[in-house]
Amino acid sequence: MPAFQLTVNGRPRSVDADPDTPLLWILRDNLGLTGTKFGCGVGLCGSCTVHQGDKAVRACQVPLREAAGTAIVTIEGLAPRGLHPVQRAWIEEDVAQCGYCQPGMIMSATALLADHPHPTDAQIDAVIGEHICRCGSYPRIRQAIHRAAKGGAR
Amino acid sequence: MTSRRDFLKIAGSAGAGLVLGLRLQGKARPGAPAEPVFHPNAYLAIRPDGSALLTVPKSEMGQGVRTALPMVIAEELDLDWSRVELHQAMPGPEFLHLGTGGSTSVSTTWMILRKAGAAAREMLVAAAAQSWGVAPDQCRTEKGTVFGPGGRTSTYGELAEAAARQPVPKAPRLKAPQAFRILGRPTRRLDGPRIVTGKPLFGLDVRRPGQRFAAVLRCPVVGGTPKAWDASKALAVPGVHAVVQVPTGLAVIAEGTWPALQGREALAATVRWDEGPNAAFNSRDLENQMRSALQGPADPARKAGAAAPALAAAARVLEAEYAFPFQSHTPMEPMNATAEVRSDGATLWTGTQNPNTAQVRAAAAVGLKPERMAVNVTLLGGGFGRRSGTDFSTEAIQVAKAAGPGPIQVVWDRSDDIRHDQFHPATLHHLKAGLDGHGRIAAWSHHIAGGAVLRSWLEGQKSPGQAETEANGAWDIPYDIPALDIAFAEVQVPVPLGWWRAIEIVPNVFARECFLDEVAHATGKDPLALRLELLGRRGRVKLGGEDVDIARLRRVLELAADKAGWGRKLPAGHGLGLACHAYDRRTYMAEVAEVSVKKGQLQVHKVVAAVDCGIVLNPEGLAGQVEGGVAWGVSALFSQITFEKGRTVQENFDTFPVLRSPDMPRVEVHTVASLEAPSGMGEPPVPVCLPAVLNAVFAATGKRLRRLPILPADLA
Ligand code: FES
Ligand code: FES
Numbered sequence: 001m002p003a004f005q006l007t008v009n010g011r012p013r014s015v016d017a018d019p020d021t022p023l024l025w026i027l028r029d030n031l032g033l034t035g036t037k038f039g040c041g042v043g044l045c046g047s048c049t050v051h052q053g054d055k056a057v058r059a060c061q062v063p064l065r066e067a068a069g070t071a072i073v074t075i076e077g078l079a080p081r082g083l084h085p086v087q088r089a090w091i092e093e094d095v096a097q098c099g100y101c102q103p104g105m106i107m108s109a110t111a112l113l114a115d116h117p118h119p120t121d122a123q124i125d126a127v128i129g130e131h132i133c134r135c136g137s138y139p140r141i142r143q144a145i146h147r148a149a150k151g152g153a154r
Numbered sequence: 155m156t157s158r159r160d161f162l163k164i165a166g167s168a169g170a171g172l173v174l175g176l177r178l179q180g181k182a183r184p185g186a187p188a189e190p191v192f193h194p195n196a197y198l199a200i201r202p203d204g205s206a207l208l209t210v211p212k213s214e215m216g217q218g219v220r221t222a223l224p225m226v227i228a229e230e231l232d233l234d235w236s237r238v239e240l241h242q243a244m245p246g247p248e249f250l251h252l253g254t255g256g257s258t259s260v261s262t263t264w265m266i267l268r269k270a271g272a273a274a275r276e277m278l279v280a281a282a283a284q285s286w287g288v289a290p291d292q293c294r295t296e297k298g299t300v301f302g303p304g305g306r307t308s309t310y311g312e313l314a315e316a317a318a319r320q321p322v323p324k325a326p327r328l329k330a331p332q333a334f335r336i337l338g339r340p341t342r343r344l345d346g347p348r349i350v351t352g353k354p355l356f357g358l359d360v361r362r363p364g365q366r367f368a369a370v371l372r373c374p375v376v377g378g379t380p381k382a383w384d385a386s387k388a389l390a391v392p393g394v395h396a397v398v399q400v401p402t403g404l405a406v407i408a409e410g411t412w413p414a415l416q417g418r419e420a421l422a423a424t425v426r427w428d429e430g431p432n433a434a435f436n437s438r439d440l441e442n443q444m445r446s447a448l449q450g451p452a453d454p455a456r457k458a459g460a461a462a463p464a465l466a467a468a469a470r471v472l473e474a475e476y477a478f479p480f481q482s483h484t485p486m487e488p489m490n491a492t493a494e495v496r497s498d499g500a501t502l503w504t505g506t507q508n509p510n511t512a513q514v515r516a517a518a519a520v521g522l523k524p525e526r527m528a529v530n531v532t533l534l535g536g537g538f539g540r541r542s543g544t545d546f547s548t549e550a551i552q553v554a555k556a557a558g559p560g561p562i563q564v565v566w567d568r569s570d571d572i573r574h575d576q577f578h579p580a581t582l583h584h585l586k587a588g589l590d591g592h593g594r595i596a597a598w599s600h601h602i603a604g605g606a607v608l609r610s611w612l613e614g615q616k617s618p619g620q621a622e623t624e625a626n627g628a629w630d631i632p633y634d635i636p637a638l639d640i641a642f643a644e645v646q647v648p649v650p651l652g653w654w655r656a657i658e659i660v661p662n663v664f665a666r667e668c669f670l671d672e673v674a675h676a677t678g679k680d681p682l683a684l685r686l687e688l689l690g691r692r693g694r695v696k697l698g699g700e701d702v703d704i705a706r707l708r709r710v711l712e713l714a715a716d717k718a719g720w721g722r723k724l725p726a727g728h729g730l731g732l733a734c735h736a737y738d739r740r741t742y743m744a745e746v747a748e749v750s751v752k753k754g755q756l757q758v759h760k761v762v763a764a765v766d767c768g769i770v771l772n773p774e775g776l777a778g779q780v781e782g783g784v785a786w787g788v789s790a791l792f793s794q795i796t797f798e799k800g801r802t803v804q805e806n807f808d809t810f811p812v813l814r815s816p817d818m819p820r821v822e823v824h825t826v827a828s829l830e831a832p833s834g835m836g837e838p839p840v841p842v843c844l845p846a847v848l849n850a851v852f853a854a855t856g857k858r859l860r861r862l863p864i865l866p867a868d869l870a
């Protein structure tokens with residue numbers, strides 16, 4: 001199998017795998033980055049959200065071949081030193097219940113705030129509405145995004 | 155053991171002894187904190203640096219036990235909360251009952267944990283008093299430090315070694331709840347920072363040296379088996395190592411999850427199934443069976459007065475049928491377990507609500523003694539009752555055994571998770587209310603037909619407690635009605651059943667509280683006024699041998715109604731609805747929902763909840779549970795599992811939609827201050843939510859929805 005080059009959390013990585021392998025499994029199984037979660041595998045739940053360049057994408061929908069040559073940031077690489085303001089807001093609002101969906105939520109929230117530093121509830125819903133939290137932490141997700149926006153999170 | 159109630163009692167009956175010295179295993183790594191020197195019982199240990207290691211004897215699935223339970227120990231022990239670390243209990247002689255469910259984690263462990271903390275505190279104080287030559291009662295404790303007369307202080311870390319030599323007090327003195335400093339304060343979850351940074355915490359995050367991955371091809375029809383297959387197609391997928399047969403199907407073993415799933419797809423194209431006896435099972439036929447079962451004999455869950463003659467003599471009888479569908483748990487983390495079988499024993503890593511049973515069953519499946527089966531409990535990416543099942547952990551150990559040496563992670567994808575769920579059963583409800591000449595309810599009958607979760611739990615046995623278990627929420631109707639006839643008519647279903655968040659209480663309270671609303675409207679009474687009239691001015695009453703304080707239920711109902719502005723003028727198209735229930739006779743809950751229906755679109759704007767669960771350990775956690783419970787309840791109005799040709803029609807979130815952010819109502823939580831013993835909060839907010847919303851829909855539209863899920867045509 002051919003080796004693919006990509007940048008993950010600022011580090012160049014070379015991966016030898018089937019080009020159709022979703023980035024999700026490359027991250028989790030080949031690179032040991034299990035912070036990116038598997039929830040549905042078909043782009044419906046957002047648990048697997050990572051950044052590709054400056055966009056939030058569903059890692060289960062990005063084959064390795066399309067990830068090659070791009071820069072990927074996962075929850076582990078969001079704030080290499082300490083906490084990203086969005087992560088801090090998440091802790092302060094005590095958002096997580098089981099916590100499983102939250103890395104994906106945070107990756108989408110940071111991308112949203114980069115585009116809209118002060119998002120409205122409707123803008124938040126448009127993005128978070130593409131995710132699922134079965135524990136129902138939605139009200140706190142919204143509050144945490146507003147809190148991060150106030151603190152100037154990027 | 156006959157009913158779910160009995161299971162819950164046993165689950166709470168015996169924690170670890172107080173005198174047991176738990177060796178927290180593991181050699182100190184370089185740079186790691188020194189080993190604890192003071193471990194007076196299985197629940198806590200203190201290191202020489204003063205940090206505390208607390209053992210959590212329940213599984214964390216989002217309900218907050220890994221914060222609330224440590225708070226209990228820390229409270230009695232006066233620990234410095236910022237220096238608390240957690241250790242997750244494993245099944246073993248110290249921990250025989252780790253089962254987590256039924257919203258019982260707090261109520262069953264809280265006295266044990268208080269005593270564990272208080273005993274350790276007395277030993278630390280005794281050690282300090284001895285070294286200072288003063289009496290223990292001249293000392294006090296705060297934030298991990300003992301303070302003595304004359305400004306003397308010693309930290310718990312300094313005292314740990316000497317405390318370990320003190321006798322363990324048999325009856326340590328507990329604090330008065332009024333003196334609590336940690337309990338009752340809004341406290342963020344201890345795992346929060348690890349969760350938001352994506353640390354490996356969940357079952358699917360387990361990575362062991364040499365680990366392989368597996369996906370199991372299971373017959374979509376429950377009970378079906380593979381008749382013939384060709385493994386070569388799967389083996390041709392790069393990264394696939396082997397195909398092995400296990401009792402649940404064919405396992406594809408691979409170097410990664412993706413090759414395992416790809417290999418399984420290739421294998422699926424070659425397999426011929428013997429679909430077995432359930433290949434014709436479907437939801438429509440089942441509903442007809444349930445309807446006929448409602449006409450036939452039923453097992454009584456509760457009888458009071460003489461309901462049949464009272465109904466016959468009633469001036470007016472109201473009658474209705476309510477229907478609740480099969481449901482899937484769909485926690486965000488699909489089922490999975492990692493397993494390894496060695497010559498000297500085996501190990502499981504899995505997010506389970508039921509570690510002891512998982513241990514026993516997995517051990518039996520591979521012919522080991524339970525003590526040879528180590529079970530590591532990870533965080534659960536949602537549980538909701540699904541992870542009380544042991545099917546996924548037993549299967550993983552079978553796959554590991556068949557696949558040979560080395561750890562194997564068995565991954566379920568979402569369609570496995572839905573198709574092979576242990577489903578919440580569909581039920582049909584027939585309700586009758588006999589009214590006297592003044593429109594008062596003289597008799598109430600609620601018959602339920604459907605599959606019995608308890609029978610599935612008991613692996614096919616019918617127990618005498620079955621009707622009581624399946625009619626929970628119906629038989630403990632809190633209203634003062636002279637004659638009651640509550641019964642359950644079992645219909646055998648061929649698919650595995652399991653308890654769901656808030657169990658049978660969800661459909662039963664849905665039917666009960668909606669039908670009561672019908673009675674209110676039929677008799678020209680306000681739904682709140684009717685409930686208050688039926689609750690009356692009673693205090694403690696016995697329902698099915700258990701104490702229920704009707705005054706507490708009345709108070710939460712009044713509180714919710716008051717805060718929601720019951721009776722206020724609403725915008726056009728809006729409606730308010732309410733419901734109340736004493737959940738498992740222990741947690742008193744009322745909710746008022748405000749909805750609007752416009753152009754056939756239902757929007758739940760707001761849910762005002764009032765709760766009395768006794769002493770509140772963590773108000774922050776409680777609020778989260780109410781929000782999550784409301785989300786679960788609203789979600790349940792729109793989802794269903796149906797069966798065609800023996801298999802589920804649904805297999806992912808497109809066909810089994812769950813609540814998303816734009817449809818999440820605002821949730822307001824009001825708590826009644828109480829010094830009663832704490833009960834539970836994981837489930838109680840769910841059941842009342844459904845009827846509150848549906849009663850609000852009636853108020854808004856005049857449409858009485860008696861059948862779930864709500865379909866677009868219902869509100870058109
Ligand atoms: S796992 Fe990728 S969207 Fe659900
Ligand atoms: S916190 Fe459990 S799924 Fe979102």
